[in-house]
Amino acid sequence: MRSINLHLKILIAVLVLLGASITAYQIFGLGIPITQDETDELWSIDAKVTFTATPHVPVKVQLFVPPLTQGYVSLNESFVSNNYGVNVSRVEGNRQLTWSARRAKGDQTLYYRLVMTKRFGSDKPREEKGAITRDPIVLPEGPERLAAEALVAPIRQHSADVETFISEAIRRVNNVNDDNVKLLLNGDTSTSKRAQIVDLLVSLARVPLEKVHTLRLAAHIQQNPELWLRSYNGKDWIYFNPETGERGLPSDRMIWWSGDGQLLTLDGGRKANVTFTLDSSQMNAIRLAQLTNSSVETAFMDYSLYGLPLQTQQTYQTMIMIPLGVLVILVLRNLIGLQTLGTFTPVLIALAFRETGLQWGIGLFTVITAMGLSLRSYLEHLRLQMLPRLSVVLTFVVVMIAAISLFSHKLGLESGLSVALFPMVILTMTIERLSITWEERGANHALKVAIGTLFAGSLAYLLMKIPQLVYFVFTFPAVLLILVGFMLAMGRYRGYRLTELVRFKALLKED
Structure with a gap:
């Protein structure tokens, strides 16, 4: 027995020491911040390329990637592929990534990842100068040329410089009711076609215009590159929204590439597609400045949970x-003496509360469990075996979840839709175990256990949603080793619980 105790003590000491040492090294050795105070935004951008390779044919995939000259600082740029050669080159002022392989077969997936921050970049984008004049686009004699000239004449009258000329051209092209515009659009009212007509009109005045394709820095939304127009006035680039004529590129837009080239070109395959995933996190501003000029960034980004794919990171944060x-x-349970339905049931309920919210979660759990207990009591009179009984209760739970979601949607209570996130099997087993507890130990004890389970789940939810704690544990996962050591120590606890003071209160009075 002594050897077992000694073994347990040594194991606890090793785990606590190891967890504390790793965490201390990350904080004091690598300088990783322990809080999110004085933080800056760190953007992670994933471009996922998927296609089906043609058998026995060389594959060449070309993808435009950001020029990184817009006031951003790159912390990490990586190219994830299997058995592909990788090369980055400059093409007409853009950076173009090329994946190549002699042979490929079946569905292929390639990743481009960029981790960057904006704070420590230059205040003003370092962009190359552009042309200040150009040759006009020549149109043959015909109705298109007459329509273009008819549009340019009033644009000249209502503009005073390059900026106002382009804005007026955009405004007129977006008036699709104009007969001249209809003729030039030829039934195609897409943004790219309208930008093409604007380019035609401004070229007649020898005004330079260039297409730029931007990405909006917004996390957790599906998006495609957004088209903008820009012109160089001799000093600065002036950006225009091709749909509204609005001047000035918003601060949350990042230029991905410029010109008329396609984002993705593929040789030796088909069904090519690009999807973007953006995520933002917060990092200490002072440490982030150090990372921009330190090799520590490699160890931190590649050998921590931040090195996982973005979607996996979001899962692991939970x-x-x-x-x-x-x-x-x-x-x-072990120190206070609270009675719950097992250990993991309250935790799973707490996970459901993360989506439903605490008030809605408690209400939905109470309603479904109460109605399930009523059904379980009815089924008991039918003397069914356990497996058929559980199957009926599970089916009832699914129907209840669907009904609550439907009625909540009809009543405009969108929070009720999140009831579907409750684990159905856990609800079923909760109903079954509460029913058995009711039969064996009475209604009061069953109610006490149910309240204890809800209280424990609510307390766990409140702890698990603290942003500072989520950041700390995600950034320093070695602290979990310390938790394991504490759990091992509690495993040998045989002392009194706090609630037992109430149980022995009568004996104290007699003494």
């Missing part, structure tokens, strides 16, 4: 908080 939720339940 998963990595589960041990803290379990620790809450462990303390409530």
Whole structure:
């Protein structure tokens, strides 16, 4: 017995020491901030390229990537592929990434990842100068030429310089009711076609115009590159929205490439597609400045959870908080003496609360469980076996979830739609175990266990949603080793629980 105790103590000490040492090295050795105070935005951009390779044919994939001369600082740029050669070259002022392979077969997936920040870039984008004049686009004699000239004449009258000329041209081209515009558009009212007509009109005045394709820095939304127009006035680039004529590129736009070239070109394959995933996180501003000129960035980005794909990171930010939720339940049960339906049921309920919110979650859990208990009581009179009974209750839970979601949607209570996130099997087993507890130990004890489960789940939810704690555990996952050591220590606790003071209160009075 002594050898087991000694072994356990040594194991606890090793885990606590290892977790504390790794965390201390990250904080004091690598200088990673322990809080999100004085933070700056760190953007991670994933461009996912998918296509189907043609058998026995060389594959060449070309993708435009950002020029990184817009006041941004790149912390990490990586190209993820399997058995592909990678090369980045300059093409007409753009950076073009080329993946190549002698042979490829079946569906292919390639990734381009850029991790960057804007704070420590130059205040003003370092962009190359552009042309200040150009040759006009020559149109043959015909109705298109007459329509273009008819549009240019009033544009000249209502403009005073290059900026106002382009804005007026955009405004008139977007008036699709104009007969001249209709003729030039020829039934195609897409943004790219209208930009082409604007380019034609301004060329007749020898005004330079260039297409730029931008990405909006917004996390967790699906988007495609957005087309903007720009012109060089001899000093600066002036940007225009081709749909509204608005001047000035918004601060949340990042130029991906410029010109008429296609974002993606593919030789030796088909069904090519590009999807963008953007995510933002916060990092200490002072440390971020150091990372821009330090090799520590490689170790931090590649050998931490921040090196995972973005979607995986978002999943782990939730998963990595589960041990803290379990620790809450462990303390409530072993030290305080709170009675719950097992250890993991309150934690799973807490995970559901992350989407439903605490008030809605408690209400939905209470309604579904109460109605499920009523059904379970009815089924008990039919003397069914356990498996058929559980199947009926599970089906009832699914129907209840669907019904609550439907009625919530009809009543405009969108929060009720998140009831579908409740784990159906957990609800079913909760109903079954509460029913058995009711039969064996009475309604009061079953109600006490149900309230304890809800209380424990709510407390775990409140802890697991603290942003500062989520950041700390995600950035320093070694602290979980310290939690494991604490859990091992609690595993040998045989002392009194706080609630037992109430149980023995009568004996104290007699003494």
